[in-house]
Amino acid sequence: MASRTATAVEEYATDGEVVAAIDALTTAETLRLSKVASFRARGLAAFGLGTSADDLLQEAIARTLNGTRRWRKTVNFVTHLTQTIRSIANHAREELKGGTVAPATSDDADGKLDGIAVWSVAPDPERAAAAVEQLDKISESFESDPEVGLILTCLARGMTGPEIHADLGITQTQYETIMTRLRRGVDRREGWRP
């Protein structure tokens, strides 16, 4: 039992190890975090959530340190942060699906998006209209790329990546290549800069 506890303690990073991991991040890793957080934040913006990419990064670190989402050292630190960001974004969206506003409290043991400014309610026709407009513009910009068009259609049907390549009969690599074109196009269209 004692050795089991000791293993559990060693499994998770200490605060000092988190500091060292941030310090050791490479340029490519920080770019990855920046871009991932940016897209997750844009996903939240679709629902009218005013959460920035930096907010998501900060919340991921806060949860890592306060024990809500500890870093298991067998997992790559960047992977841990990107998974934590995804979890934060998913929880925030789930809150909105229920038509409630996630409160900004200091206690995030309930998994809500805490410490982050949140200001929206779910049924929002204006936001839905804005999303339609944004989706139409993205589709228009890929009119000459039928492969991207197909991926957009599949995503609109709620299909996941693996479902899409199985359905379209393409490999994971082919799917990622098309997705890269789509992602770069979205960035270009929105004029995204880090």
Add this chain to the structure above:
Amino acid sequence: MTSPNDPREHLAALMDACAENVESMTDEGLLEEAAATGVDASAESSRIRGVLFGALVKAKKAQLADAAREYQKGNAVLTRRAPRIPVAAPERRAFLMQELEERPHVKDAVAELKHGDVPSLSDADVENVLKQLEALGLLAEGNSKPRS
């Protein structure tokens, strides 16, 4: 309420797929893309590190503030309860002896707190043990005056 036909869901799914695409990219691919689009990768890297360290400092400060609050709360409990304990050293010792006699669990607690018999404890040890017993809620309620 969102529905399968909710355009906000479609847009969010598209952004999620883009995030997952970034997650699957190689480091070289990310650096090449930054260079191709004129992004100052070094400056962005410094900025992101600053954001992460800033969050770390904020979280540590919050932890320290919580710890300080807990310490003050514990201290306040000891201070608030201390007046129940007799002021004079001989009375304090007699009170402890009385508690030991009337409540066996106090004896166990004292054995945990201080090794050795009560008569061998210094006056300061007796006071300290009483304060800890009081804080743990192990002393008798009401008048703490030892019977004469």
